[in-house]
Amino acid sequence: MKVAVLGFGTVGVGVFEMLGNAEGLEQGTVLVRPGKNDMAFKRTSIEEIVSDPEIWAVAEVMGGIEPAFSYAKEVLKAGKHFVTSNKALVAAKGIELSNLAYENNVGFLFSAACGGAVPILHNLSIARESDKILSISGILNGTTNYMLDSMQRLGLDYSEALKDAQRLGYAEADPTADVSGLDALRKIMLACAVSFDMLPTEGILNEGIENITSQDVKHFMSRGYTCRLMVKGGRTENSVYAYAEPVLFRESAPECSVLQNFNMACYEGLNSGRISIIGQGAGRYPTASAVLRDLSTILGGRKYMLRQNCKAVKAENDKLSQLYYVRLPESMASRIPAESADTENGVARLITKPLSVLKMHSLAAKIREEGGKIFFAAIGE
Numbered sequence: 611m612k613v614a615v616l617g618f619g620t621v622g623v624g625v626f627e628m629l630g631n632a633e634g635l636e637q638g639t640v641l642v643r644p645g646k647n648d649m650a651f652k653r654t655s656i657e658e659i660v661s662d663p664e665i666w667a668v669a670e671v672m673g674g675i676e677p678a679f680s681y682a683k684e685v686l687k688a689g690k691h692f693v694t695s696n697k698a699l700v701a702a703k704g705i706e707l708s709n710l711a712y713e714n715n716v717g718f719l720f721s722a723a724c725g726g727a728v729p730i731l732h733n734l735s736i737a738r739e740s741d742k743i744l745s746i747s748g749i750l751n752g753t754t755n756y757m758l759d760s761m762q763r764l765g766l767d768y769s770e771a772l773k774d775a776q777r778l779g780y781a782e783a784d785p786t787a788d789v790s791g792l793d794a795l796r797k798i799m800l801a802c803a804v805s806f807d808m809l810p811t812e813g814i815l816n817e818g819i820e821n822i823t824s825q826d827v828k829h830f831m832s833r834g835y836t837c838r839l840m841v842k843g844g845r846t847e848n849s850v851y852a853y854a855e856p857v858l859f860r861e862s863a864p865e866c867s868v869l870q871n872f873n874m875a876c877y878e879g880l881n882s883g884r885i886s887i888i889g890q891g892a893g894r895y896p897t898a899s900a901v902l903r904d905l906s907t908i909l910g911g912r913k914y915m916l917r918q919n920c921k922a923v924k925a926e927n928d929k930l931s932q933l934y935y936v937r938l939p940e941s942m943a944s945r946i947p948a949e950s951a952d953t954e955n956g957v958a959r960l961i962t963k964p965l966s967v968l969k970m971h972s973l974a975a976k977i978r979e980e981g982g983k984i985f986f987a988a989i990g991e
């Protein structure tokens with residue numbers, strides 16, 4: 611079965627290479643930007659791909675919403691299966707694309723969009739058929755995990771750690787989505803859609819690691835804590851909660867042993883209890899392996915991850931309360947309800963009273979609006 615590939619960057623090259631050795635799948639054409647059409651297998655127009663009767667499926671690994679969204683619609687309408695690693699596309703347009711796939715009786719899978727090689731969406735889409743998924747959590751961004759790990763274990767500063775993650779092909783073309791927590795947030799949005807038939811598109815919250823400093827990391831280490839960027843999603847009475855934020859863990863927590871670009875995806879099923887899967891969350895071959903897994907899954911007859919009743923919802927992030935570590939200017943410290951505080955050289959480090967996720971993120975946004983530099987992280991269980 612011939613597969614066309616849209617995009618020939620880090621992941622596209624991996625997908626194309628792997629198609630050369632995959633059982634039941636074959637290399638088709640590759641869509642590249644005009645000017646890069648220097649080899650026989652490359653094309654510059656989507657029309658050539660959708661009108662080619664030999665192409666059975668299309669793998670989109672170009673990223674971004676446009677032109678990927680327009681291409682996806684053309685592919686599905688042409689009756690070809692569509693798989694993608696593009697989180698931004700599925701978070702924004704997943705329901706529409708899924709409906710189009712059902713209408714045209716073709717596959718639409720996107721497990722490469724969440725967790726790199728870690729088969730979390732694939733497993734959730736199967737587990738939810740026989741069990742009730744209650745919640746999902748984990749480390750779902752390889753770039754920031756690599757950065758936090760390098761800052762802690764190798765003593766790199768923030769910009770050195772980011773440069774290394776970019777050089778190794780973990781970061782997005784524009785790494786803002788990685789370091790702001792948006793990339794991780796999109797992944798938990800997809801996990802909620804697959805598990806609960808609810809895609810949270812409003813009320814979602816992301817705090818990343820853009821404001822962490824080497825001093826913060828040293829401070830955590832001196833107290834036996836490790837910082838990780840976590841996502842959480844789960845059912846509330848009428849909707850779901852869904853957010854990304856840094857969390858501090860004690861050394862014995864499994865999250866502390868998730869190193870480099872690895873991800874750890876966990877879910878809790880009513881009957882299965884807690885299940886964790888660890889593997890590489892970013893990079894050429896780990897991500898390409900998930901694209902190939904989706905293609906093989908369609909070959910095997912499973913075509914959908916979203917159900918036809920999946921709907922967009924507003925997340926409820928005001929239901930759970932937790933303690934936070936907060937570092938901010940001493941002059942603004944009174945703005946945060948605190949259990950305890952240390953101040954030194956104009957900088958305050960606080961442990962808050964229990965606060966909802968919504969409250970903490972809103973307080974930080976206000977402080978930033980007024981020019982205050984603030985970093986916060988939840989204190990893990």
Ligand code: HSE
Binds near residue numbers: 724781891
């Ligand atoms: N930039 C993403 C990450 C790539 O670092 O996790 C994989 O989704």
